[in-house]
Amino acid sequence: MSKVKYYYDSETLSYKKIERRKGRKLGIILLSILSSFLAGFILLVIYLNIPQIETPQEKALKRELQNMKLQYGLLNKKMDQIQEVLANVEDRDNNIYRLYFEANPIPEEQRKAGFGGINRYKDLEGFDNSRLIIQTSKRMDILTKQLVVQSKSLDEIAELAKEKESLLAAIPAIQPVKNEDLKRIASGYGWRTDPFTKVKKFHYGMDFSAPRGTPVYATGDGRVARADNRSTGYGNHIRIDHGYGYTSLYGHLYKYNVRRGQKVKRGDVIGFVGSTGRSEGPHLHYEIFKDDERINPINFYYGNLSPEEFDQILEKAQQENQSLD
Structure with a gap:
């Protein structure tokens, strides 16, 4: 195909050959480059000012x-x-x-x-x-x-x-002998008349008068520390170590129902009322120790007495009568 181009001249009614000019060709090239840059700039501005087109992965990450x-x-x-x-x-x-x-x-x-x-x-x-x-x-x-x-x-x-x-x-919390088994509260904690010497002597426990053979109950959980008659005046007696510094003592027993080292629960029958040792008649001598010091047992009967019964026992225990041991 010929690269020579012609144009029609209407004045002469003939075709004439188009003559190419070197300067014009260069201008066209420069114009094309400039147009390309201008078009690219316009596209960039448009791209930066329209919402970004997101790929499916980008949409998933955005969500x-x-x-x-x-x-x-x-x-x-x-x-x-x-x-x-x-x-x-x-x-x-x-x-x-x-x-x-x-x-x-x-x-x-x-x-x-x-x-x-x-x-x-x-x-x-x-x-x-x-x-x-x-x-x-x-x-x-x-x-x-x-x-x-x-x-x-x-x-x-x-x-x-x-x-x-x-x-x-x-903690000891009940009477060692049931109310219905008691004849009387014979003596309380404090200064009392000794039944043998008839002089004032401090009584370190409480005496519960009851018939021989009446059950005696552990007043709290613990371990039997002693069950013997090798303590002066107490006769056959039991000592229960309750822990926490508490010990209870049950004296003048007729016989034992437990042995040394045995664990007991509150309310267990541990022995029976008697009159062994230094005793004037059948009764239970009851003591409580706290950190090896004797304390008044009257404050440890809240587990099985009504307020009225406690008041009665308190009144009898405060009487300065004669003890039974």
């Missing part, structure tokens, strides 16, 4: 990011609820449970102490949502620590409760 923000928001709301419940438990722990068991409250600064030292959240910095993630992580760590502190506190309370339950079961 995942939005869902993550939503989940973090829900997590923070749940932590608010947990914090409220935990605060209530902490309040009851300090002001009810620990108070009841005579344990010191846990200081607020110990419960809600933060985390000092190194920046444990450094790896979470530098991202678009770093602030949200770091704040949530901090709350989660503090909440976890509070739960650990509270859990240990409740473990301690549980142990105190067990100990308290054992203590309440161990």
Whole structure:
């Protein structure tokens, strides 16, 4: 195909050859380059000012990011609820449970102490949502620590409760002889007339007058420390070690129903009323020791007496009469 081009001249009514000019050809080239740059610039401006076209993968990542923000928001709301419940438990722990068991409250600064030292959240910095993630992580760590502190506190309370339950079961709390088996409360704790010397002498226990062979009951849980007649004046007698510094003594027995080292429960029959040893007649001599010191047994009958019955016993025990031993 010929590269020579012609044009029609209407004046001469003939075709004439088109002559190419070198300068014009260069201009056309430059104009083309300029047009290309201009078109590219316009396209760039348009691209930067229209919404970015997202690929399916980018759309999926964007949805995942939005869902993550939503989940973090829900997590923070749940932590608010947990914090409220935990605060209530902490309040009851300090002001009810620990108070009841005579344990010191846990200081607020110990419960809600933060985390000092190194920046444990450094790896979470530098991202678009770093602030949200770091704040949530901090709350989660503090909440976890509070739960650990509270859990240990409740473990301690549980142990105190067990100990308290054992203590309440161990403390002597009933009469060693049933009311219906008593003839009378012969003598109480304090200065009384000695039945043999007829002089004032301090009586360290209570005397329960009852027929020979009347059952004698352990007044609290414990272990039989002694069951013999090798103690001056008591005759056949039993001593029960209740723990927590408490010991009970049952004197002048007719015979034993337990042996040394045996564990007993409150209400178990341990022996029978007699008149052995330094005794004027069948009765039970009953003493209570606290940390090796004798104390008044009258304060340890709350387990099986009504207020009216206790008042009657108290009145009789305070009479300065003659003891039976």
